[in-house]
Amino acid sequence: MNKITLDHGSGGKLTLELIETVFKAKNGLDSAIIEDIAFTTDSHSINPLFFKGGDIGKLSVSGTVNDLLCVGAKPLYLSSAFIIEAGFDMEKLEKIVESMTKEAENANVKIVCGDTKVVENGKCDGVYINTSGIGKIIKPIDGQRVKDKDVVIVSGTVGDHGFAVLNERENLNLSSSLTSDVSNLTHLLIPLIESESDIKFIRDPTRGGLAMCLNELCYNRDFGVEIYEEDIPVREDVRVMSEILGIEPYYSANEGKVIIVASAESADEVLHILKQNELGKNAAIIGKITKDNPKKVVLHTKFDTKRILKMPVADKMPRIC
Amino acid sequence: MKTVNLELFNNPDTVNKLSIAIKNESEKLNKPIKIMHICGTHENSIVRYGIRNLLPENITVIAGPGCPVCVTSSKDIDAVINLSLSKNVKILTFGDMLKVPGTEMSFYKAKSLGADIKMVYSVFDAIELARSASKPCIFFACGFETTAAPTASALRDINIPGNFFIYSAHKYTPNGVYALLKSGKINMDGLILPGHASAISGLKVYERFVEDFNIPCVSAGFESVDVLLSVLLILKQINNKKPKIENGYKRVVNYEGNKNAQKALEDVFYLTSAVWRGLGSIDSTGYELRNEYARFDAKKQFDIIYSDNYIEHQKGCRCNEVILGNISPTQCPLYAKLCTPQNPVGPCMVSDEGTCKNWYDGGIE
Numbered sequence: 001m002n003k004i005t006l007d008h009g010s011g012g013k014l015t016l017e018l019i020e021t022v023f024k025a026k027n028g029l030d031s032a033i034i035e036d037i038a039f040t041t042d043s044h045s046i047n048p049l050f051f052k053g054g055d056i057g058k059l060s061v062s063g064t065v066n067d068l069l070c071v072g073a074k075p076l077y078l079s080s081a082f083i084i085e086a087g088f089d090m091e092k093l094e095k096i097v098e099s100m101t102k103e104a105e106n107a108n109v110k111i112v113c114g115d116t117k118v119v120e121n122g123k124c125d126g127v128y129i130n131t132s133g134i135g136k137i138i139k140p141i142d143g144q145r146v147k148d149k150d151v152v153i154v155s156g157t158v159g160d161h162g163f164a165v166l167n168e169r170e171n172l173n174l175s176s177s178l179t180s181d182v183s184n185l186t187h188l189l190i191p192l193i194e195s196e197s198d199i200k201f202i203r204d205p206t207r208g209g210l211a212m213c214l215n216e217l218c219y220n221r222d223f224g225v226e227i228y229e230e231d232i233p234v235r236e237d238v239r240v241m242s243e244i245l246g247i248e249p250y251y252s253a254n255e256g257k258v259i260i261v262a263s264a265e266s267a268d269e270v271l272h273i274l275k276q277n278e279l280g281k282n283a284a285i286i287g288k289i290t291k292d293n294p295k296k297v298v299l300h301t302k303f304d305t306k307r308i309l310k311m312p313v314a315d316k317m318p319r320i321c
Numbered sequence: 322m323k324t325v326n327l328e329l330f331n332n333p334d335t336v337n338k339l340s341i342a343i344k345n346e347s348e349k350l351n352k353p354i355k356i357m358h359i360c361g362t363h364e365n366s367i368v369r370y371g372i373r374n375l376l377p378e379n380i381t382v383i384a385g386p387g388c389p390v391c392v393t394s395s396k397d398i399d400a401v402i403n404l405s406l407s408k409n410v411k412i413l414t415f416g417d418m419l420k421v422p423g424t425e426m427s428f429y430k431a432k433s434l435g436a437d438i439k440m441v442y443s444v445f446d447a448i449e450l451a452r453s454a455s456k457p458c459i460f461f462a463c464g465f466e467t468t469a470a471p472t473a474s475a476l477r478d479i480n481i482p483g484n485f486f487i488y489s490a491h492k493y494t495p496n497g498v499y500a501l502l503k504s505g506k507i508n509m510d511g512l513i514l515p516g517h518a519s520a521i522s523g524l525k526v527y528e529r530f531v532e533d534f535n536i537p538c539v540s541a542g543f544e545s546v547d548v549l550l551s552v553l554l555i556l557k558q559i560n561n562k563k564p565k566i567e568n569g570y571k572r573v574v575n576y577e578g579n580k581n582a583q584k585a586l587e588d589v590f591y592l593t594s595a596v597w598r599g600l601g602s603i604d605s606t607g608y609e610l611r612n613e614y615a616r617f618d619a620k621k622q623f624d625i626i627y628s629d630n631y632i633e634h635q636k637g638c639r640c641n642e643v644i645l646g647n648i649s650p651t652q653c654p655l656y657a658k659l660c661t662p663q664n665p666v667g668p669c670m671v672s673d674e675g676t677c678k679n680w681y682d683g684g685i686e
Binding site: 003005007013014041170172243248296301302303304305306307308309310313 | 327331333336337362365366368369370371372374375433442545661662663673681682684685
């Protein structure tokens with residue numbers, strides 16, 4: 001009999017299949033666009049709950065805020081629903097709520113409703129948080145206008161979150177400097193959305209990382225993506241850890257980065273706007289949209305060789321968001 | 322400790338120079354040649370850096386039996402899975418072993434049927450887990466010299482909890498490859514020696530490959546420059562008609578190998594025949610625990626039941642030919658169709674060291 005496996009929640013190919021075959025839905029944008037409203041929801045089940053650079057509280061706010069921003073909306077209101085395990089430390093819960101409040105303030109959103117459920121001890125690890133969010137569309141960004149020769153931009157270094165969480169959870173002690181990039185991107189993206197730049201697609205490359213995000217971008221489309229390894233920003237500690245573990249940073253999750261597709265004419269302006277903000281200081285053009293390899297993401301190595309960056313099937317790092 | 326700047330070994334200029342040198346040398350060849358590597362991590366580097374794109378047409382680099390998980394027999398996998406399902410024990414093993422199909426199922430499947438199976442990163446990790454466990458913990462130990470040495474050293478040198486046991490499926494590479502070569506199951510014009518395994522065994526154990534088969538043997542690291550350098554050195558040896566052992570990975574490998582590791586292996590294990598998946602039994606390739614270590618030996622401490630009807634390769638699966646480098650993954654009719662990393666039919670589609678998995682991940686169709 002077919003069973004749900006952890007891989008169905010990886011955000012990779014199996015998740016996509018589950019959405020299409022069981023939920024009978026289309027894997028769409030990060031948020032639904034309904035007239036001038038953006039609406040989204042996200043559940044968070046990260047292990048460990050507290051990690052370098054953030055915790056599940058910060059993540060649950062920034063994740064939903066970022067999903068709203070990605071469709072060109074100004075995030076306004078969030079809900080928060082907690083599933084808490086009996087026996088969970090009150091002090092930890094307070095800490096989580098505190099970071100949610102702080103992140104919401106920073107992102108200029110209000111948490112306006114919520115729900116609390118407690119389950120028996122052993123039924124969930126500590127706490128799961130679901131947040132839903134509503135935003136007002138400034139400029140709808142739905143990826144439909146993406147076409148040949150558009151440029152692909154990343155707002156900063158890739159892979160930080162996945163490796164930071166893995167390092168702590170598995171007690172790998174591979175790096176002491178490794179920190180998650182979890183952050184809301186309100187102040188980075190609002191100026192961009194409000195600008196005249198011709199932005200066609202924004203997505204936060206969370207589970208499955210850059211590779212998944214770009215594969216989704218060209219999934220069932222008549223174009224492909226070409227990216228250049230030497231242009232992709234990767235932190236030195238992330239690069240070292242990725243070498244040791246044999247997991248490429250392109251497959252590791254980010255929680256404070258976006259991939260942007262813009263027209264070639266707008267590329268410089270987009271970069272300029274991103275670099276105004278601390279969170280976008282490492283922004284870089286990493287490639288372009290191409291008609292040459294439809295539905296495929298081609299990585300050009302520094303040696304002028306090419307290979308396909310496949311859609312990840314399952315997650316090498318489960319439960320990281 | 323000396324630190325090495327690995328960037329130097331992936332420098333595009335150096336890669337370019339090596340590519341040109343290889344091309345020049347290749348023009349002197351009087352026939353197309355086949356170079357084999359016997360380390361899954363080399364295949365990983367070759368696919369990742371797109372090395373095959375850089376080689377002239379008359380040079381083919383193929384993957385040989387270099388993936389430890391891929392050569393672990395269903396016989397061993399089945400026996401440990403049966404134990405995990407019938408006794409109150411915890412099985413600890415490496416991540417890439419979990420999804421390798423046995424005759425009926427993988428460890429992963431057994432886990433979903435209730436078996437207590439946990440992934441570990443090393444033998445030391447496994448021992449620590451056993452300390453806090455309340456039942457017998459059996460480490461399903463697979464791998465070549467590189468992982469056999471830490472297993473040996475752990476058993477010999479550290480305090481092991483009473484509930485910790487080893488099921489050794491460790492294998493010794495040089496004897497295996499030598500036997501396959503001798504029997505004519507594999508052939509090549511040059512051999513890229515493994516990086517990590519050679520660090521343990523040293524290069525001297527490969528002398529007989531040169532003496533008995535006139536095969537140029539060059540050790541290589543895992544960066545793009547390392548792999549290309551080994552190809553170039555092999556080409557030069559072929560063109561000079563002077564096959565020998567050469568060290569292309571001096572920052573890690575030497576002629577004598579790691580004496581401490583060799584001593585640990587010698588103290589704890591003896592070599593006996595072992596079944597290599599799909600290739601049958603090969604003499605003096607299986608690391609078994611010596612009698613002094615019998616108390617850790619799961620094969621002696623538990624009632625292990627072996628079936629005579631184990632199946633190494635399911636119908637249609639051509640992993641055994643892939644392992645020998647006789648066909649490429651794309652020549653297997655199941656590759657990327659019925660056999661994928663999420664639903665592997667054969668072992669080569671599971672581990673990151675498996676040839677099929679590397680090709681699949683690299684989008685090779």
